[in-house]
Amino acid sequence: MSLPSVLTLIADRKAGPLKPEAIDVARSLVKGKAPIVLSEGEAVDIPCPTPGPGAASAATIRATLAPYQVDTLLLKTRGRRKAVLVADMDSTIVTGETLDEMAAALGVGEQVAAITRASMNGEIDFETSIEQRVALLAGKSASVLEDVWQNVTLTDGAKELVQTMRKHNARTALVSGGFTWFTQRVAELCGFDENYGNILEITDGKMTGKLGGPVLGPDAKLTHLEALTTERGVQLRAALTTGDGANDIPMLASAGLGLAFHAKPNVKKVIGTQINFSGLRAHLFAQGYRAADFVTD
The missing domain is CATH 3.40.50.1000 (HAD superfamily/HAD-like)
Structure with a gap:
């Protein structure tokens, strides 16, 4: 059964590939499962639970991953x-x-x-x-x-x-x-x-x-x-x-x-x-x- 939320990471292809370190940091922030590759070296989905009290906000996740030049979107799985x-x-x-x-x-x-x-x-x-x-x-x-x-x-x-x-x-x-x-x-x-x-x-x-x-x-x-x-x-x-x-x-x-x-x-x-x-x-x-x-x- 799929998790209710997903964190999608997207790298700028012109600036270089999506770094494994960025994926690891993101997984830690959202307590996410193994990444699903959408485009090798460019984009992954990280299935995760719905953020609860005290969880990292979308803004915090975005700011944390920004040094890697990675876009982050924390969205509901349903109706994507x-x-x-x-x-x-x-x-x-x-x-x-x-x-x-x-x-x-x-x-x-x-x-x-x-x-x-x-x-x-x-x-x-x-x-x-x-x-x-x-x-x-x-x-x-x-x-x-x-x-x-x-x-x-x-x-x-x-x-x-x-x-x-x-x-x-x-x-x-x-x-x-x-x-x-x-x-x-x-x-x-x-x-x-x-x-x-x-x-x-x-x-x-x-x-x-x-x-x-x-x-x-x-x-x-x-x-x-x-x-x-x-x-x-x-x-x-x-x-x-x-x-x-x-x-x-x-x-x-x-x-x-x-x-x-x-x-x-x-x-x-x-x-x-x-x-x-x-x-x-x-x-x-x-x-x-x-x-x-x-x-x-």
């Missing part, structure tokens, strides 16, 4: 595999911030990046920030969109995450505070079932400095999550969400498994399940998938 995936785009599924990159190419990079930082850190609300940033693009050529797209890079494991979950009948959605011009292309590249974002208004080949519809911000991200789970016929606990910024917090906090992915400090303060070292493959290991089960190109 999720039926819905909702992912942020910028700095999550793709490595950069598309709006910041557009602005840099157009000579307003510093102004836009400053607003982006303030928004992602929760210093100003998202709706205000996106309107201020888009206003700085007024009159600029929309050809910059294609230029930025040529340099967009997927985060390690993005395709594997989406396509593996889809193979196992999960509904997958890219929900971004960025622009639909990019979300449509990224969604197609990764294989997402659907995508949502803000509409950038363009007239006669130039950006007007306005959005073509209502702002898709944190509340809208949560609304999409709720709608997707309802359509899939499951509860929120059957959903996995991932993102890095303040506008992702509502959907991260509401899902059964919300992963703060290389997130901003204010996000880490409120979301305890975190991926700080490894790539998006960690989201599959968190669900108990083995690397041999991944769908790869």
Whole structure:
């Protein structure tokens, strides 16, 4: 009979293999059983009892293993595999911030990046920030969109995450505070079932400095999550969400498994399940998938 909890350890493949010492330390912290290898030298599951009074907390485990550059997720064994995936785009599924990159190419990079930082850190609300940033693009050529797209890079494991979950009948959605011009292309590249974002208004080949519809911000991200789970016929606990910024917090906090992915400090303060070292493959290991089960190109 399986134990009720599991501690998953994931190493950053680029930084080196998962060290046996790290596994031993982790087992000691949670009184865990022998590790189950999910990916040799990269990820293991350590079955363990439900943490009781005086047991090491998830935060303590994460801090203790951090010197080994290992991500740790202490989760319930039941219901690990999720039926819905909702992912942020910028700095999550793709490595950069598309709006910041557009602005840099157009000579307003510093102004836009400053607003982006303030928004992602929760210093100003998202709706205000996106309107201020888009206003700085007024009159600029929309050809910059294609230029930025040529340099967009997927985060390690993005395709594997989406396509593996889809193979196992999960509904997958890219929900971004960025622009639909990019979300449509990224969604197609990764294989997402659907995508949502803000509409950038363009007239006669130039950006007007306005959005073509209502702002898709944190509340809208949560609304999409709720709608997707309802359509899939499951509860929120059957959903996995991932993102890095303040506008992702509502959907991260509401899902059964919300992963703060290389997130901003204010996000880490409120979301305890975190991926700080490894790539998006960690989201599959968190669900108990083995690397041999991944769908790869």
